[in-house]
Amino acid sequence: MSDSKNTRRGFLAASATMAAGLGFVAIAPGIRLIEAASAQGKLASSKVRYGLLIDSNKCKSDCDACVGACATENGIVEKVANPRQRAQWIRKINLVETSTGKTHSLPMMCQHCAKPPCVDVCPTGASFKRADGIVLVDRHICIGCRYCMMACPYKARSFGHQALTTQNPEVPRGQGCVEACTFCVQRVDRGLKPACVEACTNGAMIFGDLNDPNSDIYKRIREVSSRQVRADLKLDTGVRYQGI
Amino acid sequence: MFKRVLAVMLFSIAALAQPAVADAGRVPKPTPTIETPGQCVAPVEEMRRNHMEMLKHQRNRTMRMGERDTKVSLNGCIQCHASKINGSVLGSRDNFCEACHAYAAVKLDCWDCHQPKANYKATASAPPTMGLKP
Numbered sequence: 001m002s003d004s005k006n007t008r009r010g011f012l013a014a015s016a017t018m019a020a021g022l023g024f025v026a027i028a029p030g031i032r033l034i035e036a037a038s039a040q041g042k043l044a045s046s047k048v049r050y051g052l053l054i055d056s057n058k059c060k061s062d063c064d065a066c067v068g069a070c071a072t073e074n075g076i077v078e079k080v081a082n083p084r085q086r087a088q089w090i091r092k093i094n095l096v097e098t099s100t101g102k103t104h105s106l107p108m109m110c111q112h113c114a115k116p117p118c119v120d121v122c123p124t125g126a127s128f129k130r131a132d133g134i135v136l137v138d139r140h141i142c143i144g145c146r147y148c149m150m151a152c153p154y155k156a157r158s159f160g161h162q163a164l165t166t167q168n169p170e171v172p173r174g175q176g177c178v179e180a181c182t183f184c185v186q187r188v189d190r191g192l193k194p195a196c197v198e199a200c201t202n203g204a205m206i207f208g209d210l211n212d213p214n215s216d217i218y219k220r221i222r223e224v225s226s227r228q229v230r231a232d233l234k235l236d237t238g239v240r241y242q243g244i
Numbered sequence: 245m246f247k248r249v250l251a252v253m254l255f256s257i258a259a260l261a262q263p264a265v266a267d268a269g270r271v272p273k274p275t276p277t278i279e280t281p282g283q284c285v286a287p288v289e290e291m292r293r294n295h296m297e298m299l300k301h302q303r304n305r306t307m308r309m310g311e312r313d314t315k316v317s318l319n320g321c322i323q324c325h326a327s328k329i330n331g332s333v334l335g336s337r338d339n340f341c342e343a344c345h346a347y348a349a350v351k352l353d354c355w356d357c358h359q360p361k362a363n364y365k366a367t368a369s370a371p372p373t374m375g376l377k378p
Contacts, residue, residue, distance in 0.1 A: 172358045174356040
């Protein structure tokens with residue numbers, strides 16, 4: 001018995017070595033693990049938790065630089081017949097305290113929850129959370145059912161209603177899938193800040209790693225009082241607001 | 245007798261001519277324009293047979309794990325193989341992706357979401373951006 005086991009192991013090892021020489025590893029007949037690029041690049045790490053702190057005191061109600069920067073970076077430039085179907089990865093909202101009339105302005109987008117309801121309800125596994133806390137939609141397996149849009153308490157997700165030809169190469173978008181703020185994952189993976197944060201000239205947005213004691217956002221959320229929107233839902237959002 | 249021989253001869257000629265007629269009616273083999281030949285990430289034979297597996301494997305790693313700037317990448321294909329005429333891998337039977345996929349009748353879903361043009365940058369004016377009415 002042990003003989004046959006050894007033979008089988010030996011065979012697998014030998015075939016793996018042979019295949020590796022050709023640039024891929026056979027893990028089963030017809031299934032190959034292509035090693036070409038596996039060693040390259042940094043992978044999203046679970047030690048990191050990306051977050052965003054928004055200071056609504058600094059955010060000006062007549063400014064929408066963040067929204068424009070998001071549209072440019074992510075190619076959200078299509079003309080839509082029905083304005084209600086326009087994709088909104090980020091939007092500016094004004095809050096009014098009814099008793100005092102005090103207004104706040106702030107950008108609202110995907111809150112990148114640690115326990116995202118959109119991921120809970122997704123029937124295909126298309127809605128997922130990356131190891132570093134960024135919540136994304138895998139368009140390859142999204143069937144466009146829009147359960148996640150209903151589940152999201154922040155109305156953060158949009159649906160692609162029309163065929164597009166104006167996508168940016170690094171931000172694939174299309175008809176029939178749900179989409180939302182990605183924290184500009186294509187920039188974050190290269191060590192850049194999201195487009196909205198870079199565009200904010202009022203210094204109202206701080207992006208960084210909530211787990212890294214040396215990061216600005218880590219220090220800041222320990223200095224000032226910040227809130228999670230709908231903290232009662234205990235979703236542990238990655239986007240925090242100061243001054244609301 | 246002569247008539248019968250003639251009939252057989254005619255029949256055989258018709259039968260011999262059949263494949264030639266069928267060949268002439270066949271769809272011509274694809275002739276994609278290769279803009280940068282000889283520099284691909286793997287040998288031509290392997291690319292022809294396995295490019296879809298390579299792309300599918302890498303797309304999941306990039307999407308789910310954030311692996312960027314890899315050897316295999318769809319944008320890499322486009323950078324090299326986009327036509328110098330219309331800047332795209334699509335458009336006609338000469339364009340790199342469309343040539344073979346049209347011949348093999350394999351539908352390309354990639355371009356429903358991905359940008360088929362090299363160095364494309366969305367520039368149209370951004371839509372009105374202020375928020376929804378409360």
